[in-house]
Amino acid sequence: MTQVAKQTMTYRQAIREAMREAMLKDDRVFLMGEDVGRYGGCFNVSEGMLEEFGNERIIDTPLSESGFTGCGIGAAVTGMRPIIEIMTINFSLLAADQIINTAAILQYMSGGQFTVPIVIRMATGGGKQLAAQHSRSLEGWYAHIPGLKILTPATIEDARGMLWPALEDPDPVLIFENSTLYNSEGPLSGNGQVVDIEKAKIHREGADVTILTYGIGLQKSLKAAEELANQGIEAEVIDLRVLRPLDNETIFTSVTKTGRAAIVDEGWKSGGISAEISARITEELFYDLDDPVERICGMEVPAPYARHLEQASLPQPEQIVETIKKMGGLHG
Numbered sequence: 001m002t003q004v005a006k007q008t009m010t011y012r013q014a015i016r017e018a019m020r021e022a023m024l025k026d027d028r029v030f031l032m033g034e035d036v037g038r039y040g041g042c043f044n045v046s047e048g049m050l051e052e053f054g055n056e057r058i059i060d061t062p063l064s065e066s067g068f069t070g071c072g073i074g075a076a077v078t079g080m081r082p083i084i085e086i087m088t089i090n091f092s093l094l095a096a097d098q099i100i101n102t103a104a105i106l107q108y109m110s111g112g113q114f115t116v117p118i119v120i121r122m123a124t125g126g127g128k129q130l131a132a133q134h135s136r137s138l139e140g141w142y143a144h145i146p147g148l149k150i151l152t153p154a155t156i157e158d159a160r161g162m163l164w165p166a167l168e169d170p171d172p173v174l175i176f177e178n179s180t181l182y183n184s185e186g187p188l189s190g191n192g193q194v195v196d197i198e199k200a201k202i203h204r205e206g207a208d209v210t211i212l213t214y215g216i217g218l219q220k221s222l223k224a225a226e227e228l229a230n231q232g233i234e235a236e237v238i239d240l241r242v243l244r245p246l247d248n249e250t251i252f253t254s255v256t257k258t259g260r261a262a263i264v265d266e267g268w269k270s271g272g273i274s275a276e277i278s279a280r281i282t283e284e285l286f287y288d289l290d291d292p293v294e295r296i297c298g299m300e301v302p303a304p305y306a307r308h309l310e311q312a313s314l315p316q317p318e319q320i321v322e323t324i325k326k327m328g329g330l331h332g
Contacts, residue, residue: 012045012182014156015121018163019046019083023053026081029167032059032068033085042087043123043182069095069120073103073172076118081167086122088134089176095120103172104147115170119163125178125216125266126303126314135303135310137266139176139215140273143243149173150243151197154218156186158241161195169197178215178266200247202254206234209324210254212277213264214240217315221264224320233330243273248280255281259290262324264315269297291327296320 009017022029030053031046037060040047050058061068065086072082086092092099103116126135143150149171153159159177166173203218204225211221218239225235236254240246255261261281265274278293299313324330 008185008187009156009160010183010185011156011159011177012043014159014188015045015163015177016047016049018160020049020052022081022083022164022167023049023057025164026167028079029081029083030057030059030075031083031085032061032072034061034063034068034087036060036085041085043179045182046085065091065095066098069098070102072118072120073098073106073116076103076116076172077106077114082118083163083167084118084120086120088130088179089122089124089138090134090136092120092122092138099142099148099172099174100145104145107171108147116172117167117170118172119166119175120172121175121177123179123182124176125180126298126310130179130303131305132302137215137268137298139174139243140265140267140276142174143246143273143276145244147171148244149197151175152214152241152243153177154181154215154239154241156184156188157193158195158239160188161193162197164194165197173197176215180216184219195241197242198245198247200241200250201239202236202250203239204235204237206236206258208234208258208330209236209260209262209327210251210258211235211237211262211264211320211324212240212251213237214243215266217264217266220315220317221320224317224324227317227321228324231325233324235324240277246277246280248284251277251281252284255285256288259288260324260327260330261289262294262296262320262327264296264320266298266314268300269295270300272297294323294327296323 036046037050072084263274274295296315
């Protein structure tokens, strides 16, 4: 059997290669955002792309999220395939009117005459001591909006493989990249495979409890699962990957098997995506549950700057372990 070559790359390199491949494959694809050209992107994701593709396809913009997001929507409607980079999720609120009141609803408001095949990428999450201005996790907010698709790549493979199907989607797709993942490094089989942007993925099988998470929560949950295994508790770890539409089938199948669910989310608990997932499990699987659904979420405070306070405000593997160990019947 032929062995598939594996290459090692960082999360940011995986995203860059995905954009390069898309631009080489389709000349309608272009990248637009603040500092994506000469500076190479706020997180160096687009480094070198200006030299390779020129300033007609790698476009530096003014500091006007509403303005350049609106330009991207217009380009998408007229047949282009724009990738819009918004530096951080906090700044996306300046473009929320364009995203929610235009991109998400234009197909519906036009009776299907127009589609908006735009991809909007942005950094999300805390953990880098960037304080409250740059450390929020608002992807659950956007998952509330019909007409949007919400992707949260947590692995090198997903960072590499989600972009092309997102560009092919006729509806607007928002990709949330946790900023603490950019330096993470790992193997990528072959040249990268297109991934299914409709399905969650089971990363670890287990029979005692289901851990549902996304983004940086996947790494924390896998670490917690290893510690739980050392104590005799086998956790099944599922990377949601897509927050809208949620993959109910994978979630429900796992929770039916284990009888327990814990949701790990850096976002706030009140009104968050963890609340939605918990409600769906309770509504559909109430009599299959051996324990109430647990949620391990970010503290409901603006993100602290001090490192020890910031880490305390975010879900950590130790917190996941302790929460699950308190479930009925799970004492190791």
